[in-house]
Amino acid sequence: MPEREGEPAQMQIGNVAARTELSIKTIRHYDDAGLVTPSARSRGGFRLYTESDVQRLLVIRRMKPLGFTLGEMRELLAALDARADGSADHEIRATAERYVDECHRRAETTCAELRTQLAYAEEFTALLAQP
Template identity: 50%
Template sequence: MDDEGMKIGEVAERTGLSIRSLRHYDDVGVVSPSGKTPGGFRLYSERDVERILLVRRMKPLQFTLEEMREFLDAAENPDSPGARATIERVHEEARNRLAKLRQRVGYAEEFLGIIEEL
């Protein structure tokens, strides 16, 4: 990254997310770049990339964009009113969703085993 920040293509490559997704996250206020070039191109800081990576980690657990935004805001400002409750709620929900996801993966593995025996 240079002193000005990373352009969206570099961030997409680093995070494994599409440019379209990154633009959407900016449009809906989940993760907005810290800066812009004089020509209006988005410039992302390392902190922005860390936030994007948290979103990427929340996606498989099917959190909504609003839930992601609430969690990210709470995580960045843990002493703000309601932040601890939000973090705890998301933590519990993530544990529940992960358990369900693991169960579905188990079913998929069983199915694959059945197919391989045919």
């Protein structure tokens, strides 16, 4: 779909799937779950996404291996939006900041656990490679 001057470029779901390395089915699921709503629809009803939508999907993709549930993803995305909204109420932004900090701590802990698991897997792989 050609873009008009001043409007963000729009991509169809197949292009978004390729960019994010998520399946079309997964992207549709995230739409149904209310995590990422396409910015527009084509005349034929096809989902159209902007670069901002792609970035949101990439955040979700990064959260998934860390064990965040869909509900937690939704809450964290809302907190990130509130934190970035300069016009949001101070208390809303403060609450959002606390939740982002909590998620950050959890992500750090999970990353450390995954690094340990990876080290074990690499040790095991090296063991199997020995004659």
